[in-house]
Amino acid sequence: MEEKVIVCKDLTKRFGDFYAVNKISFEVNKGEIFGFLGANGAGKTTAMRILCGLSHPTSGEAMVAGFDVYKQPESIKKNIGYMSQKFSLYENLTVVENIEFFGGVYGVSSSEIRKRSDNLIQKLGLTAEAKKLVGALPLGWKQKLAFSVAIFHQPRIVFLDEPTGGVDPVTRRQFWDMIYEAAASGITIFVTTHYMDEAEYCNRVTIMVDGKIEALDSPANLKTQFEADNMDEVFYRLARRAKRSGD
Amino acid sequence: MKQLLVFIRKEFFHVFRDKRTLLIMFGLPVAQIVLFGFALTSEVKDITLTVIDNSRDANSQQLIRKIKSSSYFIVNESSIDYNDIANSFKKGTTKCALIFPAGFGNDLQHGGKAQLQIITDGSDPNTAKTVVNYITAITTAYQQEISPSPQLPYTIVPESRMLYNEEGNGSLNFIPGVMALVLMIVCTALTSVSVVREKELGTMEILLVSPFKPLMVLIAKAIPYLILSLANFVLILLLAVFVLDVGIKGSILLLFMESMLFIITCLSFGLMISNTTNSQQTALLLSMMGLMLPTMIFTGFMFPIENMPKIFQLISNIIPSRWYFLIIKSVMLKGLGFEYVWKETLVLLGMTIILLTIALKNFKTRLS
Numbered sequence: 001m002e003e004k005v006i007v008c009k010d011l012t013k014r015f016g017d018f019y020a021v022n023k024i025s026f027e028v029n030k031g032e033i034f035g036f037l038g039a040n041g042a043g044k045t046t047a048m049r050i051l052c053g054l055s056h057p058t059s060g061e062a063m064v065a066g067f068d069v070y071k072q073p074e075s076i077k078k079n080i081g082y083m084s085q086k087f088s089l090y091e092n093l094t095v096v097e098n099i100e101f102f103g104g105v106y107g108v109s110s111s112e113i114r115k116r117s118d119n120l121i122q123k124l125g126l127t128a129e130a131k132k133l134v135g136a137l138p139l140g141w142k143q144k145l146a147f148s149v150a151i152f153h154q155p156r157i158v159f160l161d162e163p164t165g166g167v168d169p170v171t172r173r174q175f176w177d178m179i180y181e182a183a184a185s186g187i188t189i190f191v192t193t194h195y196m197d198e199a200e201y202c203n204r205v206t207i208m209v210d211g212k213i214e215a216l217d218s219p220a221n222l223k224t225q226f227e228a229d230n231m232d233e234v235f236y237r238l239a240r241r242a243k244r245s246g247d
Numbered sequence: 248m249k250q251l252l253v254f255i256r257k258e259f260f261h262v263f264r265d266k267r268t269l270l271i272m273f274g275l276p277v278a279q280i281v282l283f284g285f286a287l288t289s290e291v292k293d294i295t296l297t298v299i300d301n302s303r304d305a306n307s308q309q310l311i312r313k314i315k316s317s318s319y320f321i322v323n324e325s326s327i328d329y330n331d332i333a334n335s336f337k338k339g340t341t342k343c344a345l346i347f348p349a350g351f352g353n354d355l356q357h358g359g360k361a362q363l364q365i366i367t368d369g370s371d372p373n374t375a376k377t378v379v380n381y382i383t384a385i386t387t388a389y390q391q392e393i394s395p396s397p398q399l400p401y402t403i404v405p406e407s408r409m410l411y412n413e414e415g416n417g418s419l420n421f422i423p424g425v426m427a428l429v430l431m432i433v434c435t436a437l438t439s440v441s442v443v444r445e446k447e448l449g450t451m452e453i454l455l456v457s458p459f460k461p462l463m464v465l466i467a468k469a470i471p472y473l474i475l476s477l478a479n480f481v482l483i484l485l486l487a488v489f490v491l492d493v494g495i496k497g498s499i500l501l502l503f504m505e506s507m508l509f510i511i512t513c514l515s516f517g518l519m520i521s522n523t524t525n526s527q528q529t530a531l532l533l534s535m536m537g538l539m540l541p542t543m544i545f546t547g548f549m550f551p552i553e554n555m556p557k558i559f560q561l562i563s564n565i566i567p568s569r570w571y572f573l574i575i576k577s578v579m580l581k582g583l584g585f586e587y588v589w590k591e592t593l594v595l596l597g598m599t600i601i602l603l604t605i606a607l608k609n610f611k612t613r614l615s
Contacts, residue, residue: 052456074458082456086449092264093257104253105459133264159456 003030004063005157005188006051011060013046020046022211023060028190030156033183035202036192039239043211044192045085045161051190052159053077065156078106081150081158081187085165089146091135095126098134099149106153120148140171144178151182158182160191164198176201196231205231207238214238250459254467261441262471268437276429276479280486283421294378296320297344299329304352306361310389310403314345319381336368343367343378355393355401365407379407422487423575424548427568429483430506431513431542434476436534438517442468443530446521461610469514476510477503496582505578505588508595509571515602516567522609546572570594 006028013021021043028034038044049055051064053073062069065079089098096117103113121130124144129137134145143163151158160179164172176198183189191202199205199219206216215222215238219231228234262268296314300307315322327335335341346364348354355361365382367375386403394400442465445451454464480503487493495502517534524530543549545563552563563569570591577583585592 054452054455077456077458080456082453084449084452086452088449088453090257090261090450091448093260097257097260101253101257102453102457105250105454105457107250107458 004028005030005065006034006190007061007063008051009061011047011050011062012058013043013050013055014058019211021050021057024208024211024213026206026213026216028157028188030188031183031186032204033179033189033191033202035199035205036190036208037196037199037205037235038192038208039242042208042239042242044208047208048159048161048190048192052080052082079156081153081155083146083150083158083160083163085162087139087142087146089134089142089149092133094133095121095130095137095145098145099152102149103152108153116152120152124148140167140174143167143171144175147175147178147182151187155187157188157190160189162192162194164193164195172198196235199231199235207235209238209242214241251463251467254459254463255470258441258467258471262475268440272433272437272475272479273482275433276425276483277486279425279429280422280483280491283425294320294343294374295341296322296378297327297332297335297341298322298324298347299327299332299344300324300347301329301349302347302351302353306352306355306393307347309393310347310386313385313389314382317381317385332366336366341368342374345382355403359400360402360404363403363405365405367407379405383407421548422483422491422493423572423579424546426480426483426487426506426575427509427546427548427572428539428542430476430480430510430571431568432535432538433479434472434510434513435517435520435538436531437475438468438472438514439520439524439530439534440527441472442518442521443524443527446525447527462607465518465607465610469511469518472514472517473507473510476513477507480506480510493579495579497578498584501585502575502578505571505574505592505595508592508599509567509574512567512571512595512599512602515599515606518606519602519609522606541566542568545569548572567595567598570598 004027006026008027009025010023011021011025012019012023024043024047036044036048046055050057050069051062053064053069053076057069064076067073067075067079069076090101093101099117099120100113103117104110108116121127124141126137126141126145129141134142137145147158147160147163150160164175167175172195179189179191179201191198193199202219204216204218205222206213207222208214215225215234217225222228222234223230226234226237228237262272298311298314300311311322311324314320329346332341332344332346336344344366346366348362348364351361351363363382363386365379367378369375383405386405390401390403442451445454451464455461484495484502488495520530520533524533541562545552545559545566546568547563552560552569555563574588574591574595577588
């Protein structure tokens with residue numbers, strides 16, 4: 001029996017009579033790369049915000065890293081990392097200062113921060129840029145750095161909200177190499193994306209339509225199930241059913 | 248605790264790397280002080296002076312000649328009646344008058360002491376004060392010149408009166424006024440912008456996902472600006488004392504504590520603004536443009552609040568800088584102690600608590 005790090009049951013978020021997330025249920029295993037797909041406005045971000053403790057669900061159950069989203073949001077926060085759609089490091093801080101800041105906020109000890117940040121900067125090949133302001137780095141590097149910062153405190157789960165938006169294909173490839181590496185070290189990856197080629201990299205994907213989960217399986221199984229050649233086609237078939245338009 | 252320190256350090260990095268913030272923070276007060284200071288205390292030249300000489304003796308004529316020969320006055324020796332002076336002030340035809348009583352020279356030579364009256368238009372307190380100072384200086388020089396011996400000096404006592412503004416408010420008023428204005432604008436604007444910037448850039452989301460408590464975010468945001476604002480306050484004070492020669496009569500510690508309270512009021516206000524807006528521009532517009540005019544008008548250092556219509560007097564009560572201005576004026580210029588300003592202090596404290604409560608409440612509801 002594999003360890004479950006995220007368990008959702010009938011999770012619902014309602015704004016007035018609008019069901020942003022409508023009774024979704026799924027489980028995510030430890031070390032899995034779990035893709036969360038859906039058109040704009042399908043409810044991906046809302047679902048993710050609930051799991052991160054940024055938003056309270058209206059009803060249903062959810063356990064993240066073994067903690068209840070209603071009762072133990074603080075414990076959840078200590079065990080997860082998060083990277084948002086917007087670039088989320090401080091542009092007028094240097095590479096090292098950003099690492100030190102986020103490490104410090106997550107309560108990593110100073111000596112540990114120094115050790116890990118030296119390794120990290122070396123691994124990313126940013127030795128020459130370590131003391132430069134992050135704003136001066138190219139976007140691809142920024143995104144890789146943002147991901148490294150999101151997993152710097154060694155969380156059990158990392159939530160990535162469209163992490164590769166606007167990044168060139170080569171960098172995207174490198175980015176996914178980093179994701180694989182993190183998953184191999186036991187960190188569970190929960191990622192939303194618009195790129196269907198990226199969906200193929202995931203162990204399992206869910207496709208959300210109008211706040212509901214319409215499909216959940218490995219990319220290979222989904223292609224068989226929907227008699228499609230690639231994930232693009234699977235996505236189109238499902239997304240066409242959507243009644244509400246994107247935002 | 249360590250998390251808080253890390254956060255505060257980061258805020259300082261932001262401030263010191265942002266030239267615009269630094270400019271607003273320290274450039275604005277310096278510019279204001281220098282502008283107000285020198286624009287308000289600059290030399291006054293070519294003042295038309297009405298002289299009424301009821302004595303017409305050698306001494307009064309000598310003194311009038313002295314005044315004429317200085318470059319400051321254009322002397323108008325009119326023979327208007329003493330009783331008409333008030334009227335000509337009202338009409339604005341006279342801005343200042345010098346009156347020699349009958350028997351001026353006689354008093355001086357036999358009694359060794361004579362009087363002189365200077366009347367000025369107090370609605371323009373700076374000119375009025377300058378005029379009094381000039382005439383006093385000239386008469387002092389003159390009395391020394393004609394004194395028969397240093398042991399028995401003649402004294403001419405100029406009695407000055409400022410019509411419409413007996414206290415002579417205005418010339419020193421502006422320092423506490425500018426302090427109130429600058430601290431209010433700078434603290435509010437910078438705090439609100441610093442929180443909103445995090446929202447705009449998306450880093451606020453990251454902070455909210457982190458185990459860092461939202462309340463701590465606000466505290467960590469406020470502390471650097473509190474420290475910087477206090478530095479700012481000291482800068483203004485130093486400028487006032489060393490550049491503009493404004494003495495501090497009261498306790499510096501009290502001044503400092505009151506200013507700290509006022510800064511916290513402004514920080515709370517800034518935090519409240521930041522909770523209700525989502526873009527730096529709106530925050531800046533609200534806190535700078537929206538506050539500048541009411542603060543200038545209702546603080547009371549430019550226009551006396553007592554002369555405003557009732558409704559504006561009521562409005563002025565909700566402007567924090569008004570109360571701070573009263574406190575600072577009492578402590579700094581009049582040298583009064585806490586027992587004279589505790590009411591104003593209490594008002595400020597109340598405002599701070601209300602603003603802070605609203606700010607915290609709004610900040611929490613944004614999370615759910």
